[in-house]
Structures are given as structure tokens and as C-alpha cells.
Amino acid sequence: MSYQALYRVWRPQNFGDMVGQEVVTRTLKNALITKQISHAYLFTGPRGTGKTSAAKIFAKAVNCHFLKDGEPCNECITCRAINNGSLNDVIEIDAASNNGVEEIRDIRDKAKYAPTEADYKVYIIDEVHMLSTGAFNALLKTLEEPPANVIFVLATTEPQKIPLTIISRTQRFDFRRISAQESYDRMVYILDQKKVDYDPSALRVVARAAEGGMRDALSILDQVLSFGDNEVTLENALLVTGSVNEELLNQYLTQIFSKQTSLALETLHKILAEGKDGQRFGEDLIVELRNLLLYQQDPALVEEQNLGELSEQFIESAKQVTSEELYGMIDTLNMITQQMRFTTHPDVYLEVLTIKLCNRSSGNSESTDSVSTVQSSEVEELKKQVQNLQQQIKQVKIGTESQPHTKQTLRPQNSVPKKSKKTTRTPANLTKIYPILEAATKDNLNEMQNLWRDLMNMLSVTQRALMHVSKPVAASKEGVVVAFDYDFLFEKAVDNDSLRSEMEANLAKLTGSEFKIAYVTVEEWPEVRAGFLKNHSVGSQKEQVDGPETGVEQPVEKNSEIIDKAVELFGSENIEIKND
Structure with missing residues (x-):
């Protein structure tokens, strides 16, 4: 028999084998035990989390005559036929390639006939969001008035593309991403069953690279096994996933945090010389900086997500860098990695990135505080100067009011005329x-x-x-x-x-x-606002429209276009109309 991929060989055959979906499996088993079976189900969630596997297990369980605690026996004729894909009453359809109205009408017509071998006819429609609008309309009538002994199981990775009229007629189950720890445990179980030697660190790399998909984890593990001649080593896992060696990554970040530009560039060239993908290196950096940021707030969360594998160097780095610096570095990394997608020379962008990160403006909390202190002191000083100028202008006004006949000659020399600002x-x-x-x-x-x-x-x-x-x-x-x-x-x-x-x-x-x-x-704002309202008004009579700060005269006719415009712009609570 030809070789089969791990994710096919180790596909779950009962609910207990499924990884990371305890809520979904418990609900489905209880529904089977209590005979509260719906006519339509919607399984949603990221790729590789067990949606299609759960649908097949459910199809077996609902037709199995030897059900035990909601689990199919996998031994009876019906269960074995479903496992082999030879039971005509369980129909699996790929909506990506059968998304037209005619295909769904054909399903609707055939669904009217009773099952031939099993108790229930089960239709499993994968990637159902790919159906056309007409196909959804054709399916809607069947879901609204379903034939007896027919069950529909719809699976999708993008539930937002499914019409609400379809969703409302199904029982929805959301499959969550599988944690790195759960992926790691499942791979350990499989390799132990296969009696294959493995390095636990290699499995951690694979679990993190899978990003929540069990199928992706087993596919990557398959590649590692093939590359390493049926042996799983850390070096092979790093090569297959394109991930950067943890030691080199920590060394690079330590040099960045210490602003050792030349050493950081040397480490970068060493990483690239090993054939690491520049885009993947940028993603690894973002993940590592994100972990540092989270570790400063919740160490237990990061330890759980990284399978408890936190080096002393990582913990020291979390103390060495501030949150503000990490925010800025992540933003810079985001920008650079987006630009790298459109270039054939990612190494140039990574060199520029390294220099930028080393020459960041704030190196530690003390420098950040000092920048903030300098800025606030400058602002306070400027505020004082403005207050002094305003005080001098008030004194000039008082003097001119008390002696109006000397208005032109008694201006103090150190006062600043109002017009000087505007000029x-x-x-x-x-x-x-x-x-x-x-x-x-x-x-x-x-x-x-x-x-x-x-x-x-x-x-x-x-x-x-x-x-x-x-x-x-x-x-x-x-x-x-x-x-x-x-x-x-x-x-x-x-x-x-x-x-x-x-x-x-x-x-x-x-x-x-x-x-x-x-x-x-x-x-200047009242003048700008008044000018705008004047240009957009009609008529010759005048009224005064007061904004939030000051009143501005505007010509207004009986037609109140200008008043309506002012209310629309600034709100009726900020408008006061005065007659001259």
C-alpha cells in the first residue's frame, strides 16, 4: 500500500481522539445520547482544527447501532463503510468546485429519497461559504423544510460570508485554534505509537509553526520525518519550518537592546547565511517582541504559550527593554516586513531594520523619562512666556482706557501689539x-x-x-x-x-x-469659520451667529441657509442668534 500522510493516517475516528475541541465534542455526544439531533449543523473555525473530521464522526455516530456514551463503535458494517468512504448515504461535497445552483438543486432533489443502507442520509458540505448566491437560495428551501432522515453538516473557515438566513436554520459550533501544548502532546503520542525518536525542542518548533492547526502540525512533522530519515531533530525542524535558531534570535535581540549595531549586523548576516527566509525572520522577531511585551504584563500566559520554554536570556531581555521601546520596535518591524513582500532583496531591508532598531530614540526607561521631562519643561516655559505677554497686553488696555487722549503715544515699549502676531x-x-x-x-x-x-x-x-x-x-x-x-x-x-x-x-x-x-x-478659527459661512450664504440682511469661542457677523436672508449650515457644523447648543 502506498504511503499516506500522517494527518490522514491519524485522523480522529471518534470524538475522544479530537484535540482541543472538548466543548464541541461533549455537546454532540450529549445530543446523540439524548436523541436530540438537529437537521442541520454549521461547523466553523480555522483550518486544520477538526471540522470535517467531526462531521464524519457525527455521521458514523448518528447511524451506528452500537453507540456507547455517544461514541461510534467503528466495528459495525455502517461504521466501517463510512471509514472506507463506500457508504452511499454519507455524501461529502466540496463547495469550492460544486458551487452552482444546479449542483445544489441536484442535492435537494436526491435528498427527498430515503436512505438506502443507513438510518440517516448525511450531506457534508465543506467550504460552504464558496457557494454562489443562487446556490444558497436553493439550499435555503431544503433547510427550511428538511426531508425526514436527512442531516446537513456545513463546514467553513469563513462564516461571515454565509447568509444569516442559512446560519439561523442551523446549530452553529465554533472550533477554536489548537494550542501549542495540545499540538505538542498529540505529536508526542503519534511518534510514541510509531516508535520514532524525537527531540522535544523540535516538536515545540513544529507546534509553534503550525499556528493553531493540527493538520498543519502533522504536515510539518511529516516533512521533518522525511528530511531526517525518520528522525526528528531540532536542526531539521528549524530547516523545514524556516524558523530562526532560538539562540541566534536571542543574541540578535540582546545586541539590538544594547545598541551594538556592528555586532547585530554580524549576527543578522550569520542568520541569513544559514538560508533563513527574510520574511520568516521578520515574523519571528515580531513574535519574540510580542512575547517580551506580554511577559512584562503576564509571565504565566507567555510561559503557557511557549510550552514553558523560556530561557534566562529572554527573562533578562524583558527587564532590559521598556514597553514604549517594544511598541516602537514592533511598529517598525511591521512596516519593514510589509515592504519586504515586494522586493527581491530582503537582506537590504533587514540591514536597514537592524540599524533603525539600534539607533532608536529611547534606550531605557531613564532616557524615556528624561525626554518626557525635557518636553514638559519646554512646554511649561513657553506657557509662562505666553502668560507674561497676555498680562502685558492687559496692562496696555487698562492704560489706554484710563487715558484715551494718549491712546497713540502711551503704549509701553516692552508690550507686543496684537497685530504683530498676525503678521x-x-x-x-x-x-x-x-x-x-x-x-x-x-x-x-x-x-x-x-x-x-x-x-x-x-x-x-x-x-x-x-x-x-x-x-x-x-x-x-x-x-x-x-x-x-x-x-x-x-x-x-x-x-x-x-x-x-x-x-x-x-x-x-x-x-x-x-x-x-x-x-x-x-x-484665527472664528475668522475662518465666518469666512466659510459667508461664502456659503445668500441675502443681504445681517444677523450674528456665535460659535463656541466668539461671535462672527454673517449676512443672512430670510432664507436661513447660513444658520442651518452653522447648526450642522457646530451644533445648536453652540449657536446663538442676535439681532443688530
Whole structure:
């Protein structure tokens, strides 16, 4: 007999053999024991988690006359026929290649006939989400009024593509990803049964590479066995999976954390010289940094996910690097690995990545604190200067009111005229602001105000220091106008293209939509708003529309287009109409 893959030879033949799906198997067994069998089931979950195997076991159990504790006997004629695939009453259909209306109509017509050998006719439709809309409609009628002694078992990896009308007529079972520990235990059992020597570290590598799929784990194990002449070693497992040696990976990260650029580059070249895939190396790095980040919060969780295999070097690294650094490094890695998909020279990107990670801005918690302290002290100093200038302007106003006849000559030399700000300040970019205001609504502004705190938390320390006195004052579905309390922060933000790009990217992550950001000062905002409302109004009579900060005169006819527009932009609670 020709060789069969491990995942076929060791396919579960009863519910007890299934790995990691205790909730599903217990529910199905209880339904069989109590004879509470539904006419349709939907099995959903990631690939290789046992959906089709569970469907076949259920088909055996529902037709087995020697059922014991909800398990099929696997010895009777019916069970053996189903195992061999020779029972005509259990029909397995691949919806990927039989997804048309005609195929489903054929099933519907044949389902009307009673089973020939078994008690129930069972249809197992794999990857059912691949059916066309017409095919789903044809299946719907059968599920709605099912013939007697017919059971449908639908299996899919993408339940979101199945119409709700189909889902509502089935009993849904969600199969979860199989943990690395469960995959490891199953492989140990199989190799012990086969009397094959293995290295436990190699099985851990295979279990992690399978990413929650038992079939994937057995397929990779099959490759390792073939490569190593029926022997499972760590070296062979690393070669087959393309994973990086744990020792080299830890060495590389230690050099990165210590900012030893030349040594880190040497280690990188050593890893690539072993034939490791650059994309896989990037993924391994992300997983390792993610483990470090989780270990700082919940060590037990990481120990469980890594099968208790945490080196002393890993634990030391978790103490050596801060959470802020790990966030930044993961973001950089994400960006580089995405770019690597479209290049034929991944080694160049990895070298740039290594230099970037070694030259990151904050090396430890002390440096992070120092950056934060410097930024906050600068902001406080600038605030004091602004307060002094405002105080001087107030004194000038008091003096001119008490002596109006000397208004032109009694201005103190050290005071700053109001107009000097406007002549030196960069004006707001109306070409960016007006398109946003044309589609702006109060609901969009409220939504943006709710997101603002989360957006600020996603910025770096330096960026937050620049943006902490800003706020959204108008928003549409595609843009937001941000007002700054201080002109000097507005100037810095206007010149900072990286800040704008970072904020737009973060908004896209939070909302799933692309946003354009425009800046304005709090002092200039009423004028900008008034200008926009004036350009979008009609008539010649005048009324005064007050916004959240100050009133702005706008021409308004009996037709209240301008008032409606102001309410839409800023909300009725922020609008006050005054007659001249």
C-alpha cells in the first residue's frame, strides 16, 4: 500500500481522539445520547482544527447501532463503510468546485429519497461559504423544510460570508485554534505509537509553526520525518519550518537592546547565511517582541504559550527593554516586513531594520523619562512666556482706557501689539480647511472628540507634547480641523510632516477610513469659520451667529441657509442668534 500522510493516517475516528475541541465534542455526544439531533449543523473555525473530521464522526455516530456514551463503535458494517468512504448515504461535497445552483438543486432533489443502507442520509458540505448566491437560495428551501432522515453538516473557515438566513436554520459550533501544548502532546503520542525518536525542542518548533492547526502540525512533522530519515531533530525542524535558531534570535535581540549595531549586523548576516527566509525572520522577531511585551504584563500566559520554554536570556531581555521601546520596535518591524513582500532583496531591508532598531530614540526607561521631562519643561516655559505677554497686553488696555487722549503715544515699549502676531504667523491653509467644512457635521465632530484621547495615546512622547493643547473643532467623514491654543505650537505642527502623516495613519487604524488633517489657531478659527459661512450664504440682511469661542457677523436672508449650515457644523447648543 502506498504511503499516506500522517494527518490522514491519524485522523480522529471518534470524538475522544479530537484535540482541543472538548466543548464541541461533549455537546454532540450529549445530543446523540439524548436523541436530540438537529437537521442541520454549521461547523466553523480555522483550518486544520477538526471540522470535517467531526462531521464524519457525527455521521458514523448518528447511524451506528452500537453507540456507547455517544461514541461510534467503528466495528459495525455502517461504521466501517463510512471509514472506507463506500457508504452511499454519507455524501461529502466540496463547495469550492460544486458551487452552482444546479449542483445544489441536484442535492435537494436526491435528498427527498430515503436512505438506502443507513438510518440517516448525511450531506457534508465543506467550504460552504464558496457557494454562489443562487446556490444558497436553493439550499435555503431544503433547510427550511428538511426531508425526514436527512442531516446537513456545513463546514467553513469563513462564516461571515454565509447568509444569516442559512446560519439561523442551523446549530452553529465554533472550533477554536489548537494550542501549542495540545499540538505538542498529540505529536508526542503519534511518534510514541510509531516508535520514532524525537527531540522535544523540535516538536515545540513544529507546534509553534503550525499556528493553531493540527493538520498543519502533522504536515510539518511529516516533512521533518522525511528530511531526517525518520528522525526528528531540532536542526531539521528549524530547516523545514524556516524558523530562526532560538539562540541566534536571542543574541540578535540582546545586541539590538544594547545598541551594538556592528555586532547585530554580524549576527543578522550569520542568520541569513544559514538560508533563513527574510520574511520568516521578520515574523519571528515580531513574535519574540510580542512575547517580551506580554511577559512584562503576564509571565504565566507567555510561559503557557511557549510550552514553558523560556530561557534566562529572554527573562533578562524583558527587564532590559521598556514597553514604549517594544511598541516602537514592533511598529517598525511591521512596516519593514510589509515592504519586504515586494522586493527581491530582503537582506537590504533587514540591514536597514537592524540599524533603525539600534539607533532608536529611547534606550531605557531613564532616557524615556528624561525626554518626557525635557518636553514638559519646554512646554511649561513657553506657557509662562505666553502668560507674561497676555498680562502685558492687559496692562496696555487698562492704560489706554484710563487715558484715551494718549491712546497713540502711551503704549509701553516692552508690550507686543496684537497685530504683530498676525503678521508673523503662518495663515491657516483654507484650501485644506474649506473642503472639510463643506462636508462637516456635528455628529462627525462628536465622534472625533471621543476618539481624540485614543489618538493622542498612540503618538510618541514628543508628538504628544506638541499636540496636548490642541482639539478638533470641525470634522467630516474624510477630514478634521484641529485648533491650537498657542501660535508657536501651531507653527511647529504645520512644519512637521511626519506628525501629520502619523496622525492620519493612526486615525485610519482607529476608524478604518482615510482622514485629512488641517490646522488652525484658536484665535484665527472664528475668522475662518465666518469666512466659510459667508461664502456659503445668500441675502443681504445681517444677523450674528456665535460659535463656541466668539461671535462672527454673517449676512443672512430670510432664507436661513447660513444658520442651518452653522447648526450642522457646530451644533445648536453652540449657536446663538442676535439681532443688530
